[in-house]
Amino acid sequence: MFENLSERLSGVFDRLTKQGALSEDDVKTALREVRVALLEADVSLPVARDFVKAVQEKATGQAVTKSVTPGQQVVKIVHDELVHVLAGDTENPGELKVDNPPAPILMVGLQGGGKTTTTAKLAKRLTAKNGKRVLMASLDVNRPAAMEQLAILGTQIGVDTLPIVPGQKPVDIAKRAKQQATLGGYDVYMLDTAGRLSIDDELMAEVEAVRDVATPRETLLVVDGLTGQDAVHTAENFDQRIGITGVVLTRMDGDGRGGAALSMRAVTGQPIKYVGLGEKLDALEEFHPERVAGRILGMGDIVSLVEKAQETIEAEQAERMMKRFQKGQFNMNDLKSQLEQMLKMGGMEGMMGMLPGMGKMQKQMDAAGFDDSILRRQIALIQSMTKRERANPQLLQASRKKRIAKGAGLEVSELNKLMKMHRQMADMMKKMGKMGKGGMLKQAMK
């Protein structure tokens, strides 16, 4: 689906990866081409611009990992940024809220976008994968053929549809669907609203009225992914008027430019939940940002190569640190990386959660008011020290302490606590170091 974009990007990075070292100019030139490639794929201009800027910033600040070329590293940064742009903060985009039966799902979108087909595809999925009992109802009173279409699809996939009652208004059909879903013990009922060729007030008012009686758990906008920027505008419009909870991009099996996927999240703030990959009723996939980013770039090998290299480096660093600790060397830089590591692992709470039997200690720490803000303050104190002071904590006398505390906007008493903690940890490291070198055995034999 993203062939054009991925081919263009591969071209850019091929040229980069063949060079040994990489200058800032090289990165700039490459990113200019990335920008053109994104625009050609119909990614919106602000999104393309922000994307390139983010990559540029990350690439410039980052030291090149040993054993990969700078070009390969840029590929990895571009990949991560693609995932970020596609996913936002959503963890499981493909998850639908369908608890509290019967859960209403409202399907909205323009005519021809694939709304009815997608309704059936989703119903099939909910039935087969999630074991839900689903009822589908067509609200397209202007096009009897559309109602028939849903009924036929229902028969094909073995999912019930609400019997058609000619002359009923959409709002009344929605009420009837809710009633039947409740009485019939359905888990989910899906409302397939009418589409129009373009956005108009009448359509929006109708969908709004249906939304108000149904109070849907999910409102999914179905848009044709081939329409690029138009799809993004449609999503913006529907989100403003109706309030959508997610997007289904259809026709992603075609040879379209695919840029809609990249702009959608950034422009509308709504997650893409599914992609339609064909006319068949099982041609619906959950949206996987990682997978899609991989497809766009078409460089999975390089991405995993860089990930491995980075892991190796981290392991080497940890080992080097352990060796120093064993020799009794533990300075403020070491303390800082320990504190940062703790923050990275989800702070105190995250770490406690990982250790068995730590529930009690967690409570004590909560009671003592110990939380992540302490870690951050401690890190700020260390950052306020000079290079020499960090390497030689014994330099920290009264006047220096005052300066450091002031620099971090904190009291000297907090710095004293930090220094005490540093001494205790240094002692502990030394002892552990001795044990590591067979010291424990010697101790035991004494």
Ligand code: GDP
């Ligand atoms: P609606 O007017 O929005 O309800 O659109 P329909 O569900 O009737 O779909 C319009 C056409 O698009 C039908 O011929 C579908 O088979 C086709 N269609 C829907 N989704 C996809 C998709 O993901 N890929 C392809 N290739 N065709 C699709």
